[in-house]
Amino acid sequence: MDGRLDDRSPWYAQCEALYREHAPRLLRLCRLLLRHSQEAEDVTHEVFLKLVESYRATDRAVAWGPWLTRVAVNACRDRQRAAWWRLWHGALEEVEIVDRDPTPEAATLTGETREHIWRAFRRLSQRQREVFVLRHLEAWSTQHVAEVLGLSPGSVKRHLFRAVACLRKGLEEHS
Known part of the structure; x- marks a missing residue:
């Protein structure tokens, strides 16, 4: 295989299902920790790229929800430790945490x-x-x-x- 994603493979469908299930939650988590929407989206995408890499390489059962959260929290920390983050990050964004049926x-x-x-x-x-x-x-x-x-x-x-x-x-x- 040449490393490209094959949307017909079973693991691709499983990763896609994990993305649909966990992406909104992880995006909200990253927005709260980073306080910046675009950075949160970038980190969320990075987390799911790591999921694809790990999913393909793992032959054991993994609780992917907690794994994704742990990777997201660590990725947010890494992003905030970067020197450019401290220099660039001035304005804070608010994340809307609103219940659909308040x-x-x-x-x-x-x-x-x-x-x-x-x-x-x-x-x-x-x-x-x-x-x-x-x-x-x-x-x-x-x-x-x-x-x-x-x-x-x-x-x-x-x-x-x-x-x-x-x-x-x-x-x-x-x-």
């Missing part, structure tokens, strides 16, 4: 309240954002977050506690 309580959030939430979220450290997003938005267990991020469960709890405290403080300042 509850009445969610529907009452005003633009001003959202802005205060984002300001508080931006104050979190990178590790706190990662832990908060994986634990509360992805609804992962503390143990699972610890495994993916290479932390102890106690460290995850500590980062999560500090993130929630920072968010509360930011929202209390708004009230």
